[in-house]
Amino acid sequence: MTDQSAAPDATPRPLDHLAAMGAPDALALVDRAGALSFTGLDRAVGALARALDGRGLAKGARVASWLAKTRLASLLPLACARAELVHVPINPLLKRGQVAHILQDSGASLLIAGAGRSGTLEAGDRPADCALLIEDEAGAASLAAQDGLPASAADPDALAAILYTSGSTGRPKGVMLSHANLWLGAVSVAHYLRLTADDRTLAVLPFSFDYGQNQLLSSWAAGACVYPLDYLTARDVIRAVDKHEITTLAGVPPLWVQLAEADWPEATAGRLRRITNSGGRLPVPLVHRLRQLFPAADLYSMYGLTEAFRSTYLDPALIDTHPDSIGGAIPFAEVMLVRPDGGLAATGEPGELVHAGPLVAQGYWQDAERTALRFRPAPVFSKYGGMAVWSGDTAVMDADGLLRFVGRDDEMIKTSGNRVSPTEVEEAAVATGAAAEAVAIGVPDDRLGEAILLVVRGDPAGEGALRDGLKRDLPNFMQPREIRWRADLPRNANGKVDRAGLKAELTS
Known part of the structure; x- marks a missing residue:
């Protein structure tokens, strides 16, 4: 249980120890397979860890999972940690080409997937040395x-998971997270959200996201219960909140738009004690609507990135007076605004968000070049020092010491709570054969945060084939809202497509 009267414990532990954080008979997990107490959770984690260990995998081997929110998907983060394996959760929305890249890049020794998803893989997608276990x-x-494995004695600095996130160029990259990163992240969030043992979390976000996986981990750190849900409509979420008397709900802006437009019975809306947002900014009108819809719930506006976890949150008491703020650093995080000259930005002066402290990830899996670009020594004025994440995002601090997100310096598209690499969309477009060249840019959208606009060079008669190919090869959140055809694309002095100029032209 989270003690709000004291500072959170900064001592990292092996991640699988979360299974013993609640009262033995208290509920820890309720899903379609039934209910597990914390005693049952610990036993189930131990049994799964023993079974994984019995497959002859080497310590530190990567175990990939491509699953819906099943019992197995819920247990794997802790079970892999207990067996001293590295968990690689794959977004269930991804298609075969992206999954093939993750399996190859991570060097996964085992893929656990349902028959339907695994059946979409083609010859060569799964490496020859990667075994397949069908979840049936x-x-x-x-x-x-x-006979389950007992709680592990893993080194908290050992690698526990690799979460794949899109980069501004190229294919998804694996962010390396240690036991300490995940443990302290769980403890931090449980503390500032004021989670207690009688809370019930409805887990609607994918477990492949750090935000989504933390629904499990922070709840268990507080001794609370999680109810995983794969939903189709906002009504599914409302029914689950009512049925399970849910107190805690995490979402991204597009989901909150859907939920804000839905018909909530007053008693059901009143069950929620807290709602949280990350993965993009909530428009101020939406903040006001959520405050009206859920008057009994604290609204937490947050900011983060996988490389540095959840960096900031706004005290719910300030949301009405500062609806566009992302607040200040969460426990165990240090967030600094750094000027281009390396100095500390003054109040009201924009600066790059730089993150330091024990929540900072270990870098990108087998990618020293990209690691060196994002993970660099902390500024000299950092209290933590060591390696820091230089986000490329710009923010400004107001007179009250609160941060306001200004913009993203790289070319990532933030849509539906997902970070989308424009290069990945462009490569998929050209691969259809209908586009000679393509440029994907993000344009403002009230529902999605940003929508994808695809500008292509080619024959407009091929739009049907282009859309069909994109629907085949990319998940729904990567589909362009609009396609514009051009005889040629603007170039810069180096002969490259002038992406910045094109975006300025189309978004002005």
């Missing part, structure tokens, strides 16, 4: 070992 009745039985 037989697969579940093979993982149901009776």
Whole structure:
């Protein structure tokens, strides 16, 4: 249980110890397979860890999972940690080409997936040395070992997970997270959200996101219960909140737009004690609407990035007077605004958001070049020092010491709570054969944060084939809202497509 009267414990522990944070008989997980107490959770984690260990995987081997929010998906983060394996959760919305890249890049020794998803993989997508375990009745039985592994004695600095996130160029890159990163992140969030053992979290976000996985981890750190939900409509979420008497709900802006437009019974809306947002800014009118809709709930506006976890949050008491603020640093995080000359930005002066402290990830998996660009020594005025994440994002601090997000310096597209690499969309467009060249840019959208506008060089008669190919190869959140055809694309002095100029032209 989270003690709000004292500072959170900064001592990192092996991640699988979260299974013992609640009262033995208290509920920890309720899903379609039934209910698990914390005693049951610890036993299930131990049994799954024993089964994984029995497959002969080397310590530190990567275990990839491409799953919906099943019982297995919920247990794997802790079970892999207990077996001293590295968990690589894959977004269930991704398509075969992206999954193939993650399997190859991570060097996964095992892929756990449902029959439907695994059946979409083609020859060569799964490396020859990567075994496949189908999540069906037989697969579940093979993982149901009776004599479970006990709590681990893993080094908190050891690698526990690799979460893949899109980069501004090229394919998704794997962010390396240690036991300490994940443990302290769980403790931090449980503390500032004021989670207690009688809270019930509805987990609607994908477990492949750090924000989504933390729904599990922070709840368990507080001794609270999680209810995983794969939803289709806002109504599904409302029914689950009512049925399970949910107190805590995390979302991204597009989901909050849907939920704000839905018909909430007053009693159901009143069940929520806290709602949280990250993955993009909530428009001020939406903040006001959520405050009206959920008057009994604290609204937490937050900011973060996978490389540095959840960096800031705004005290809910300030949301009405500062609806466009992202607040200040969460426990165990240090957030600084740095001028281009390396100095500390003054109040009202824009600066790059730089993150330091024990929540900073270990870099990108087997990618020293990109690691060196994003992970650099902390500024000399940092209290933590060491390696810091230089985000490329710009913010400004107001007179009250609160941060306001200004913009993203790189070319990432932030849509539906997802970071989308424009290069990945462009490569998929050209691969269809319908586009000679393509440029994907983000344009403002009230519902999505940003929508994808695809500008292509080619014959407009091929738009049907282009859209069909994109729907085949990319998930829904990467589909362009609009496609514009041109005979040629603007170039800069180096002969490259003038992406910045094109974006300025189309968004002005």
